[in-house]
Amino acid sequence: xxKVLVTGGAGYIGSVLVRxxxxxxxxxxxxxxxxxxxxxxxxxxxxxNFEFMKGDVRNADDVDKALKGIDAIAHLAAIVGDPAxxxxxxxxxxxxxxxxxxxxxxxxxxxxxxxxFSSTCSNYGKMxxxxxxxxxxSELNPVSLYAELKVKFEKYLLEEKKESNMCxxxxxxxxxxxxxxxxxxxxxVNEFTRNxxxxxxxxxxxxxxWRPYCHVEDLARSVVLVLESPVEKVKANVFxxxxxxxNYTKGMIIKEVCKVVPNVNxxxxxxxxxxxxxxxxxxxxxNELGFTITKTVPDGVKEIYTLLKTGIVTDSFIExxxxx
Numbered sequence: 644x645x646k647v648l649v650t651g652g653a654g655y656i657g658s659v660l661v662r663x664x665x666x667x668x669x670x671x672x673x674x675x676x677x678x679x680x681x682x683x684x685x686x687x688x689x690x691x692n693f694e695f696m697k698g699d700v701r702n703a704d705d706v707d708k709a710l711k712g713i714d715a716i717a718h719l720a721a722i723v724g725d726p727a728x729x730x731x732x733x734x735x736x737x738x739x740x741x742x743x744x745x746x747x748x749x750x751x752x753x754x755x756x757x758x759x760f761s762s763t764c765s766n767y768g769k770m771x772x773x774x775x776x777x778x779x780x781s782e783l784n785p786v787s788l789y790a791e792l793k794v795k796f797e798k799y800l801l802e803e804k805k806e807s808n809m810c811x812x813x814x815x816x817x818x819x820x821x822x823x824x825x826x827x828x829x830x831x832v833n834e835f836t837r838n839x840x841x842x843x844x845x846x847x848x849x850x851x852x853w854r855p856y857c858h859v860e861d862l863a864r865s866v867v868l869v870l871e872s873p874v875e876k877v878k879a880n881v882f883x884x885x886x887x888x889x890n891y892t893k894g895m896i897i898k899e900v901c902k903v904v905p906n907v908n909x910x911x912x913x914x915x916x917x918x919x920x921x922x923x924x925x926x927x928x929x930n931e932l933g934f935t936i937t938k939t940v941p942d943g944v945k946e947i948y949t950l951l952k953t954g955i956v957t958d959s960f961i962e963x964x965x966x967x
Contacts, residue, residue: 645757646670646712647870650700650746651719656761656816658683658824660717660863665690667867674698674709675720680963683825700742706749715757716750717866718743724829725765727966728789739792744799751809758811759869761862762797764855764883765790766815767921773853776890776924779815779881786918801879810878812869817857817885817923821943822950829965832856832940835897836947837959839904849914850894855923857885858938865934872932882928886936890922896940903944 647664651657652673664671665687672694673684687693698705700720721739722728728735743760750758767777768784785791800811820832828837831854838845865884869877891899894911901907928934951959 644669645714648672648713648716650674653681653683655823655825655827657719659859663863700746701737710753717759719761725787725789743796760813762793762813762815764815764923766794769920776922778924805879810874812877813881815883816862817855819859821858822946823859828959832943833947835900836944839900839907840951844908846910848912852920853922855885855890856940861936883923883925885925887925899941903948
């Protein structure tokens with residue numbers, strides 16, 4: 644079995660991916676700066692196939708240590724999301740670009756065989772045709788620093804480093820939701836469900852804007868799938884990750900929340916300000932790699948509502964449950 648380095652292994656998606664890899668018998672090294680703590684990895688620390696290494700992708704010495712004995716990398720470490728990258732723009736540039744390039748080049752020199760990069764469907768920005776669906780070959784129109792840096796590194800992987808001996812793949816993730824050991828309540832589905840459950844109210848700005856959604860477990864599964872796919876299918880390739888049926892407007896999301904959470908007061912605010920509006924087609928990853936999702940947005944709403952009803956989360960609004 645390969646030894647896989649998961650950068651950002653203590654994060655929202657990374658902590659789920661770590662568990663999936665361990666359950667399949669992989670040796671796993673999680674590499675994380677612990678910006679949001681390490682609670683999400685407590686229960687796997689004693690697994691004989693697991694190793695944790697604290698470090699920063701911007702630090703060459705840390706990266707050198709993290710790469711020893713590694714066969715494949717799932718690169719998830721980043722300043723994640725438009726608000727976080729806007730607020731911490733210097734750190735975002737250093738981490739999402741400089742750190743990613745440093746990691747790639749050192750991995751290439753170390754003879755690492757696979758490199759899977761977690762990109763984003765935010766790269767599409769705003770559709771020129773609101774009635775269409777974007778695909779992997781559609782024009783990219785990043786409208787935030789977060790997406791600009793993802794696009795920049797994608798181009799580095801898929802164009803400048805296309806002939807590398809290392810098999811590199813970019814995965815454009817849908818907007819994530821659902822339960823993770825590092826739970827976040829600042830993601831649309833989770834946030835709407837939390838607000839409806841705790842306050843009985845949700846304000847919706849621009850209910851008409853589209854976006855694709857995918858459960859955190861399914862996004863993690865796509866990384867495992869790429870690591871296990873034939874090189875000729877995934878090398879220097881890019882895949883949207885999600886399901887074409889799981890494109891929702893904000894208005895549609897709150898309707899799903901209201902089916903689960905009783906007596907929600909929804910306040911609709913007219914807005915044409917959201918710069919992101921895109922519906923995504925996911926036929927490529929389904930047809931070429933056989934990827935299908937296992938959970939839908941209604942499942943995620945029920946999951947988060949059930950979690951909150953237990954009372955185990957005493958305050959879902961505190962800083963540890965969001966990225967800024």
